[in-house]
Amino acid sequence: MGHLKHGIKKNGVINDSLFIEGVRWGASATATAAAVAVALWTSQGVASGFQLIEQNASGLGNSFAGQAAAAENASTIYFNPAGMTRLPGRQISAAVHYIKPSSGLTDSGSTNALGATGTSGGNAGVEAIVPNMYTSWQIDPQLWLGLGVTVPFGLSTQYDKGWVGDYQTRKSSIKTTDINPSIAYKVNDTVSLGAGVSVQTLEATIERSTYISAYGITRESKLELSETGYGFNLGAMINLSPETRIGLAYRSSIKQNLGGNVNITGIANYSVSTTVKTPDNLSWSIAHQINPKVELLGDVTYTWWSKIKSMPITTTTGTTLDTFEFQFRDTYRLGLGANFKLRDGLMLKAGTAYDQSPVVDQYRTATLPDNDRIWLSFGAKYQATKQLTLDMGYAHVFVKDASLNITKTNQGTVKGQYNNPNVDILSAQATYSF
Numbered sequence: 001m002g003h004l005k006h007g008i009k010k011n012g013v014i015n016d017s018l019f020i021e022g023v024r025w026g027a028s029a030t031a032t033a034a035a036v037a038v039a040l041w042t043s044q045g046v047a048s049g050f051q052l053i054e055q056n057a058s059g060l061g062n063s064f065a066g067q068a069a070a071a072e073n074a075s076t077i078y079f080n081p082a083g084m085t086r087l088p089g090r091q092i093s094a095a096v097h098y099i100k101p102s103s104g105l106t107d108s109g110s111t112n113a114l115g116a117t118g119t120s121g122g123n124a125g126v127e128a129i130v131p132n133m134y135t136s137w138q139i140d141p142q143l144w145l146g147l148g149v150t151v152p153f154g155l156s157t158q159y160d161k162g163w164v165g166d167y168q169t170r171k172s173s174i175k176t177t178d179i180n181p182s183i184a185y186k187v188n189d190t191v192s193l194g195a196g197v198s199v200q201t202l203e204a205t206i207e208r209s210t211y212i213s214a215y216g217i218t219r220e221s222k223l224e225l226s227e228t229g230y231g232f233n234l235g236a237m238i239n240l241s242p243e244t245r246i247g248l249a250y251r252s253s254i255k256q257n258l259g260g261n262v263n264i265t266g267i268a269n270y271s272v273s274t275t276v277k278t279p280d281n282l283s284w285s286i287a288h289q290i291n292p293k294v295e296l297l298g299d300v301t302y303t304w305w306s307k308i309k310s311m312p313i314t315t316t317t318g319t320t321l322d323t324f325e326f327q328f329r330d331t332y333r334l335g336l337g338a339n340f341k342l343r344d345g346l347m348l349k350a351g352t353a354y355d356q357s358p359v360v361d362q363y364r365t366a367t368l369p370d371n372d373r374i375w376l377s378f379g380a381k382y383q384a385t386k387q388l389t390l391d392m393g394y395a396h397v398f399v400k401d402a403s404l405n406i407t408k409t410n411q412g413t414v415k416g417q418y419n420n421p422n423v424d425i426l427s428a429q430a431t432y433s434f
Contacts, residue, residue: 051303054097055079055132055150057429060393061349061379062337066297068235068247068285072381073389073431074134077148077182079283080235080249081194084136084144084184087433094133095391095429101125103157103369103421105165105404105414112412113167113211113218120416121159124369125423126173130154141186148180152200153278157367165414167218168406169367172206180233194235200254201228210264211410219267225260225274247285253307254278271316279305279328279358297337297351305358306330326368328358335375345383349393352376357400364404366414369421371400377425389431397423 054060056075059067070076071083074093107120136146156173159165182196203226210221231254238246259273285299305328313324337351353375359368379393399421407413 052130052152052154054099054130054425054427055095055152056093056391057095057097057379057393057427058381058391058431060097060395060425060427061377061381061391062297062339062351063335063353063375063377063395064299065335065337065351065353066247066285066287066299068249068283068299069237069245069287070285070297071237071247073391073429074136074146075132075148075429077134077136077146077180077196078132078150078233080237080247080285081146081182081196081233082184082192082235082237082249083247084138084146084182084194085186085192085237087136087144088138089433090135090137091431091433092133092135093429093431095131095427097130097132097425097427099128099130099423099425101127101421101423103399103418105366105369105416106419107164107416110164110412110414110416112164113209113410115412116164118162118164118166119160121163121165124157124159125421126156126158128154128156143186144184146182146184146196148178148182148196150178150180151176152178153202159366165366165412166209167211167411168208168365168408168414169206170208172367173204175203177201182233184235190239192237194237196233198231198233198252198254199228200231200256202226202256202258204258212264212267213410219265221262221264223260223262223272225258225272227256227258229254229256231278243289245287247283247287249283249285251281253280253304272313273316274311274313276311277307279303279307293341295339297335297339299333299335301333301335303331303333303358308358325363327360327363329360331356331358339381347381349379349381350377355397361403364402365406366404369402369404369418371402371418371421373397373399373423379427387433389433391427391429391431393425393427395423395425397425399423 055078058072067079071086074091076083103125104123105120130151132150134148138144153176154174158171178200180196180198184194186192206223231252233251235249255277257275261271263269281303283301288296308326308328311324333355335353340348355373357370357372359370377395382390402418405415
């Protein structure tokens with residue numbers, strides 16, 4: 001580790017004055033914060049903020065409307081574990097999702113850390129394949145056990161090397177795995193309850209350029225962080241009538257005490273840590289069978305993003321290098337879907353949703369150009385055999401244009417607009433009952 005030299009503190013934060021062998025770590029600490037921001041709040045997350053709502057293919061055709069009440073297969077473990085009581089016997093369900101985001105900056109006067117102009121970075125969206133798998137097991141007429149393995153947060157952003165914002169961010173990625181053992185209990189024909197615990201592993205990386213002002217040179221830097229956190233989810237399913245049921249589901253925050261290091265090529269390797277906390281959310285869903293051929297689905301989900309205001313970056317000795325400001329707001333998501341039974345064994349699906357972003361305009365950065373979005377989707381469910389069911393879905397997500405004007409010390413100014421950002425999603429799922 002390099003030698004520390006402390007400068008002047010302003011408002012309790014070391015402001016552009018902490019050096020490690022000539023490295024200006026006020027700037028590098030901001031990069032560290034940006035790294036976590038990209039990893040956890042990347043604009044390429046398909047739901048608002050950093051969440052990945054793609055946890056089954058059976059719900060994609062409905063834009064995931066009403067998933068806390070749908071309980072079509074074992075993927076209900078993620079959306080509402082109480083839904084397992086609608087699944088007789090044993091079941092295994094696995095899905096895979098191909099996600100193709102598109103998000104490019106139209107530059108309008110950006111300059112890098114050296115005061116030079118450059119390219120706008122190309123398409124920052126990175127294609128990804130996201131899997132998930134579930135199994136449920138009916139133990140007796142009232143008790144079910146289940147297990148879900150999911151990727152609740154993830155995807156990446158990647159700008160072209162040498163783009164004008166290269167000193168703020170270039171390449172980032174996040175990998176999460178959530179193991180979610182669950183239980184459901186059928187109280188009576190009207191009410192079912194469910195619960196689960198989550199063991200969630202997170203790994204985040206970012207690569208960018210760093211300007212070393214003491215030497216007047218630029219070097220590559222890479223951040224790596226990882227940790228495992230724990231949380232829980234709760235659910236209830238209420239049958240109002242043979243045609244109508246309501247689902248309520250809550251998923252808790254998970255605190256991640258991330259630790260790792262920042263490596264600047266040929267200069268220093270520095271240990272850093274930070275704490276992030278995923279927001280909790282509450283969903284209310286309804287499923288109503290209008291007639292034997294048509295079912296309607298709807299939901300409202302509220303997410304407490306406002307608990308995330310700022311994120312201090314510290315050394316292992318407790319020194320605050322910088323504080324990254326988010327100032328998130330709470331958000332809601334509204335979904336509406338419909339299922340149409342075309343014939344025995346074949347169902348068609350459609351849906352739409354409005355998904356609000358937690359990002360406030362004045363705090364939008366190149367690492368977080370997120371904005372509100374609208375979903376349009378369709379899909380199909382096919383009963384291939386008595387035991388095997390196949391689901392496919394497609395969605396196009398329209399993301400609202402996002403303007404950007406952010407300046408960071410020793411990282412330059414990125415100014416412009418993300419025009420017509422969007423995401424295409426294609427999902428497939430197989431469910432086997434036995």
